[in-house]
Amino acid sequence: MPADTPALRTVDVTRYVTPLREGGSLPALVEADDGFLYVLKFRGAGQGPKALIAELIVGELARVLGLRVPELVFVNLHEAFGRTEPDEEIQDLLRASEGLNLALHYLSGAxxxxxxxxxxxxxxxxxxxxxxxxxxxxxxxxxxxxxxxxxxxxxxxxxxxxxxxxxxxxxxxxxxxxxxxxxxxxxxxxxxxxxxxxxxxxxxxxxxxxxxxxxxxxxxxxxxxxxxxxxxxxxxxxxxxxxxxxxxxxxxxxxxxxxxxx
Known part of the structure; x- marks a missing residue:
């Protein structure tokens, strides 16, 4: 891997804050174990993992080109997060997305x-x-x-x-x-x-x-x-x-x- 293409960090979700009901993919605002907030993109949503692949590749291409993109991180979503969510649609999404997902650092106030x-x-x-x-x-x-x-x-x-x-x-x-x-x-x-x-x-x-x-x-x-x-x-x-x-x-x-x- 080239020196100017750093590996992405991996974090664990510690708190599901709120769904962001924009478009059909239902991203969510979550808190991770590093203490930061992220906009989480689910592998179980919409177009599935291919949407995350595009998000990752294009985001990092933009970064190489000197354009501003929020930090991308891999996010582990554990099975427990699908148990207590009252919204059935979101509960299904969480269950379908257990494992490795992708998130963008939340730009507070943007x-x-x-x-x-x-x-x-x-x-x-x-x-x-x-x-x-x-x-x-x-x-x-x-x-x-x-x-x-x-x-x-x-x-x-x-x-x-x-x-x-x-x-x-x-x-x-x-x-x-x-x-x-x-x-x-x-x-x-x-x-x-x-x-x-x-x-x-x-x-x-x-x-x-x-x-x-x-x-x-x-x-x-x-x-x-x-x-x-x-x-x-x-x-x-x-x-x-x-x-x-x-x-x-x-x-x-x-x-x-x-x-x-x-």
Missing amino acids: ITFDPLVTAVDARLASRVVWLDALTLNVDRTARNTNMLMWHKELWLIDHGAALYAHHTGPGWAGKARPFPQIKDHVLLPRATELPQVDAELRPRLTPAVIEGIVALVPEAWLLEPDQSPAEQRAAYVQFLTARVAASDTFTAEADHARQALV
């Missing part, structure tokens, strides 16, 4: 990014759009920005809907994929420096860096029945290295979409 209130400079907007074009992130729209303002800085959250190609069945990693959904990106109108950002960011995502990030994915989340965990990791590496190698294509696609808006 507010949802509103493009009508906060202007993002062109370079930062271009970097976020470039990341989301690289990873096929369909979930950064004006309706659901998945960004927070915390201490006057922009923070990226909720990447579980990215890498959606991994839901499409065998051979997904070897297919070239256009990304027309980039036209709906909330920061696209501000992303006027995409070619410059492409030249800046592409060299940071070397094959070694990508392999190191993908290696963080726990074997317990790699559940394809006809592929070994090593083969599944190799698919993510193949997909991402190919996307980076062809970054001029998705950069041009995003830039054309931006120009069509003006």
Whole structure:
């Protein structure tokens, strides 16, 4: 694993604080044995472990690219947490998520990014759009920005809907994929420096860096029945290295979409 790709910490849930009823995945605010609060993403929710894989890989790619993402940690959820929860839906979710899950450090006092209130400079907007074009992130729209303002800085959250190609069945990693959904990106109108950002960011995502990030994915989340965990990791590496190698294509696609808006 590359030196600049640190291993994630692992914590144990000590207190289930409250569900966060946003979207269909029912994340929860929890307290862990290190004394910090986390937004816990459950392996038993929605799209299952693949959403956690996307959350982990894209979050750590963003970090390598110098974008702000709350610390990601692995979280052990023990069987006892499903016993006393009165809400049957949440109880089922807790039981289905026993074992290793993923969480983001809770940014207390953060507010949802509103493009009508906060202007993002062109370079930062271009970097976020470039990341989301690289990873096929369909979930950064004006309706659901998945960004927070915390201490006057922009923070990226909720990447579980990215890498959606991994839901499409065998051979997904070897297919070239256009990304027309980039036209709906909330920061696209501000992303006027995409070619410059492409030249800046592409060299940071070397094959070694990508392999190191993908290696963080726990074997317990790699559940394809006809592929070994090593083969599944190799698919993510193949997909991402190919996307980076062809970054001029998705950069041009995003830039054309931006120009069509003006």
